[in-house]
Amino acid sequence: MSLIPGATQVFSVDQLSTGCAVIFLAKRVPASPKVFGEAQRLAIGQVLAELADEGWQLSVRAMFDPSVAEPMVFDTGFAHNIDLAGVFEAPSVTAALEGTVRLEAAGWNRRFDTEWLIGPRELSTVKGIGDPVDRPWGFVAFWEWNDARTAASPEERRRNDADCDIAFQADLDANINMTGRHRTDWMHGWQHLSIWEATSPELIDHAMYEHERVLDFRFTTSRHYVGRRRPLADFLATN
């Protein structure tokens, strides 16, 4: 599969992975038990079990620790107009797309209004530096390289990339895990996705100041979601 370059000091091109992110931004739909009940909940569970058997990773956590099997998402309702943001990783683009159709058909569409994005992996995961800690907070970042970047010279872009690496290194030094980069531009307006795992929303906010200082957002326009990790099962419960 063809991928674009973009490796830096912090991020390396992932030559080995064929992983493809399945991103879902979902809002719960009020529905009676007749519309979404145990039958749908169990059917979705069955599809998720099949996806796991087919080689899917069903959480951001699993991208760092493949032994994590439980499907998990980020609970974003407290700060956003969506209730949850989740990212799975499928073995291929087609598997990713077909997985979304299977989930919707199993009853997902009765519980959630969902925006699905599909993005092949480009850059590898990078783990934070420091003691092993729980990082229950997720930071889901979409961005595009904007008009200013596309009008800039190659040297200006290289300098900006190098400056941004200073901020990314500071993120790693703050013991933040980063999923690398997935490419979504072929099927969406957002071009790229990266997800972080962090110990707190305050740490994420603090990190943004450094990204602003190095002029990350001069050349990128972005959308950020913050949420706390929760089992997907919590959002599918029917009682």
Place this chain on the structure above:
Amino acid sequence: MSETIWIHYARPRPHWYDLSDERQTALKAEWSASAERSKSVGAARVGAYHIRGNHDFETVEIWSFPNAEAAYEHWVRLTIAGYNEWFAYANNIGFGPIE
């Protein structure tokens, strides 16, 4: 699912208008050649349509591909040819046709 439809919205970025007519024509020819490559491997271009009067973008272009990977590769070839440097865009895909 036997077909992937690919919907591509586009408008020129501001610095596109600074290019000479000759340079614009040369770039368009390069992107056309890239599109011809996609046709040679099974894609079909339905066409491009004007949409400025009812959308954020200027045109919408619609293609049919044999599968999602082919749509992805089509876009990657265009970006390697620098298309995304000169045009802002938003893309969609759909599976079908639905019976």
